[in-house]
Amino acid sequence: MIHNRMLLLPGNEVTAITETVQEPQLEERNPDDCLYGPFEVTFENNYQIRVWVINSDPPVIQSALYDQSGELLDGPVVAETAELDQDYVFIDGPDQYEMRISRAANTVITDDELTTYVEAGGGHCPCCGCDDIHHSSFQVDGQQASRGTECLNCGANWKDIFQLQTVSRDAEDFRAPTRNVRRPS
Secondary structure, eight states, X not given: OEEEEEEEEEHHHHHHHHHHXXXXXOTXXXXXXXXXXXXXXXOTTSOEXXXXXXXXXXXXXXXXXXXXXXXXXXXXXXXXXXXXXXXXXXXXXXXXXXXXXXXXXXXXXXXXXXXXHHHTTSOSOTTTOOSOEEEOOOEEETTEEEEEEEETTTOOEEEEEEEOOOOOOOTTTOOOOSSOOOOOO
């Protein structure tokens, strides 16, 4: 079975880490000090992949797989590149665990992302595309209703806004008044 998770980190943090890994060992820090991290994801069975940067010469990115009790199963493995934003893959028996670190470069939804999200009916996260989202209760204010929404995959939060457009006149949706009333002028 393949288990995968994505971890979004601020783009400037990823850039700083990548630049650190491309430089010589930091003299003011002890060898083998953890410079960044650990960055971790937890899977459904509580296994974890952790990624961190070690002060070696040059600094390196290491990753490891841990079981539900925190015991080391595989690793630490030294990354082959200085790029933090990559895939980290471990195999334990028939199971494969994948962690992808990606840059969360956008702090706002672009017009194209917004259009795609609205046209699709809001059934997925506009940031990572995952359909594992949670909606809060509706809040109504005049002709507008809104609800908070959260992506359970990447942690993005946003507010869906709904506008009154019309009233359904279908027989099953509309019932005529039961009392004599005067129509508004």
